Amino acid sequence: MAAASPSTSSPPEEGNSAAAAADDAAQQQQKKKKRKVVASAGETFTSLRGFKLVRVLNDNPRQKVVFLHAKWSGEAKSGGDGGDGERKDGEEEVEEEEGRDAVVILEKTPFRESQLPGLLSVDTELQGDLQNDIYGTYTARPPPGSSEMKATVICPATPLHLLKYTHREAFLIEETASDYRSTTLPFLQTSNFSLQWVYNILDKKAEVERVVFEDPDPETGFVLLPDLKWDQKQTNELYLIAICHKRGLKSLRDLTGEHLPLLQNILTKTQAAVLDRYGLAACRLRCYLHYQPSYYHLHVHVTHVGSEAPGGGVERAHLLGHVLRALAADPQHYALGTLTYALREGDGLLQAFQKAGRIPQ
């Protein structure tokens, strides 16, 4: 999701509608439960003492992140040899026998340049794994103090938090125009995803100070602002979102030849605005739409072409330049054609396709 969910609750994966829905629902459920757990919401832990592994929810070995379901028994925190936290006045007793549900996310940290001289030293022991000519691979044991990780703790966690971070199998959908009419569109219409946060941006009721560029034209205009996933520190990680002013365009599926002026305007003016603001030429930008998108108001993702964009995979992203050429050649290309995308277990749309017999149950 572009500008809705707080970074602390976003897994380092591309969003999708189910995850976004789970997140929303989890936040709502959290609000309802707040009074009950208020004493421990806001708890700051000083160690992982008292957390007991239930199971691994998900593992991303490429990014060195692991998502864990743990039980936290509050008692263990007070007293003992490791904790400097004392029991607060008014802290609730833990009701569950085995402790409270928690999600613990552990992630190895990137290398910092300042650490490198310390790592390149006798203190980093090497144990040879493989040697071939000038190439050698080793298991390295770095000196203490260079092994920091990032930990995220969600405690107490609801069942929806656990669902959100659990690995879910992916399935490729080949959605024909007929599938869209009979399965996808009815699903979207009953799902009632709220677009209020998008309208707040377009109406200048929120995130006004973050806007990079705006063309106010109601038919071809748009608002350009940084995606929340980008910290705006390095332009080589640039990630902006262009949100069109026109309402009612849900996704790529709704685009026909009549939208060429809108799409061309977004491309041209975004390229100019990025050159002006960040000094990056058009050939340094990857502009694309998602299908399925994570929210159903037309928007374009703008990322640095040298970055690895989450959601930039061929099964989800459609280059804006390609969309322009396809619609120029056939105004009904997206209205009538087949579109391929992946859905994950637990996604309501996948269940709709399974019910329709288009994907094995």
Next chain:
Amino acid sequence: MAAASPSTSSPPEEGNSAAAAADDAAQQQQKKKKRKVVASAGETFTSLRGFKLVRVLNDNPRQKVVFLHAKWSGEAKSGGDGGDGERKDGEEEVEEEEGRDAVVILEKTPFRESQLPGLLSVDTELQGDLQNDIYGTYTARPPPGSSEMKATVICPATPLHLLKYTHREAFLIEETASDYRSTTLPFLQTSNFSLQWVYNILDKKAEVERVVFEDPDPETGFVLLPDLKWDQKQTNELYLIAICHKRGLKSLRDLTGEHLPLLQNILTKTQAAVLDRYGLAACRLRCYLHYQPSYYHLHVHVTHVGSEAPGGGVERAHLLGHVLRALAADPQHYALGTLTYALREGDGLLQAFQKAGRIPQ
């Protein structure tokens, strides 16, 4: 590259033609130099003592990998407090004043399930970074012994090794059919990339035992085998390559309506072979071509749709199902259309586009 370069010399990035060429050239240069450095080629290090940082060649914070240019001074290894390596008889003196060039690649390791109970303990200290309601993020200091890394050392490294691992800026090319004829094709024809290793596979002179499936038809047949990037341990990381028997088809650009039977045959029989061998249904597979490919003999990538495939980004991958539909609608779609892809600094093809004035120098 699918099945050519040794894994020890491959960076954890998608390959491209320039990197492959640099690798080949580096290997050839290495062979020429071998006699000179034979004493230290094959050296096994016991620590990173004696390596001095020159500069960071590249950094991938998402994957927690850093590529370093270091100078290795052999003297430091013998004697001292940390080394148990003794100077070998006949070892050469280091000729360079500051030591030999080396590439050192440091990569954090994925979490192992067996480590997790040890990490969830009082021994993992937390320092709070941010607390919002039930969400908290921390800097975690895990207990000693859980901070292993993977280290790869290439020593002595040639200038081409350094080039191979150096970060290079990316540029997006919008290649028209005219660009292909005037710039790309002439570049490919003068580059003389060798396809001998592909022909060795097709002719059963190499990797025979790795073949998963073969259709021997000279027009529509192909060989299906695991990509070297896949260790064949987990089907959720499945990565196969289907290489067509027909010669002379360089890439997507050469495909027209007459190749529909070949492409359909590859798709259908690959899906059947993967279901038979690995138990994965068609809706679990992502089948795509690269443009530009890393070698110019037509091949199709077959990956698990749940995996993050290197080279699966929208600026390089073309879903086989989409290619089939595009050619059925317009047999000249790829011969006459515009194709978008990214090239990196130092790539000969990028230089050709810069010379042609199509990309800013």
